[in-house]
Amino acid sequence: MNDTASFLLIDDDEVFARVLARALTSRGHKVSVAHDAVTALNIARHEQPRHAVLDLKLGADNGLALIPQLLAAAPGVRILLLTGYASIATAVEAIKRGAHDYLAKPVDAEAVIRAVTEEDPAEHEPPNAPDAPPPLKRLEWEHIQRVLAECEGNISETARRLGLHRRTLQRKLAKRPVREAED
Numbered sequence: 001m002n003d004t005a006s007f008l009l010i011d012d013d014e015v016f017a018r019v020l021a022r023a024l025t026s027r028g029h030k031v032s033v034a035h036d037a038v039t040a041l042n043i044a045r046h047e048q049p050r051h052a053v054l055d056l057k058l059g060a061d062n063g064l065a066l067i068p069q070l071l072a073a074a075p076g077v078r079i080l081l082l083t084g085y086a087s088i089a090t091a092v093e094a095i096k097r098g099a100h101d102y103l104a105k106p107v108d109a110e111a112v113i114r115a116v117t118e119e120d121p122a123e124h125e126p127p128n129a130p131d132a133p134p135p136l137k138r139l140e141w142e143h144i145q146r147v148l149a150e151c152e153g154n155i156s157e158t159a160r161r162l163g164l165h166r167r168t169l170q171r172k173l174a175k176r177p178v179r180e181a182e183d
Helices: 014-026 037-047 063-073 088-097 109-117 136-150 155-162 166-174
Strands: 006-010 030-034 051-055 078-083 101-104
Touching: 006 014, 006 037, 014 030, 014 109, 030 037, 037 051, 037 063, 051 063, 051 109, 063 078, 063 088, 078 109, 088 101, 088 136, 101 109, 136 155, 136 166, 155 166
Parallel strands: 006 030, 006 051, 051 078, 078 101
Antiparallel strands: none
């Protein structure tokens, strides 16, 4: 059942998962909910969801570790990682493991839908609220620039420290940075 509007919500916070599932369902999406990694992988294998919304902290389980397993169980699934503990390192690690986007909680259904359905959500998002975290692409760019500066411009050393192939890093550096929201 490969429904283009299907979501798998994976969050150990049952109230949050229920509220988000209700909001997505009311917008016409099919939603399945899992509160742990084992259930999530079973649902992913059997239902092949198009989108997965994954919490970073799943009780005893870790959302980052679950990303490659979800991709193996449901190839092509677009994964959005949610967390109440936003950091540049976590955002970069989530993307390296295969997540398509990363949002800090609290988050509403519209932000979730935008993040998983658009090819590059950072290009289409409205400007951030004054205290909102910057878009993921901006965080990644800043992290790369910081490590590059620490390595005194040495691309090979920077790539090694970031865990990237040198050519991948060069492609990322060739792209212009994501613009900040204009005041």
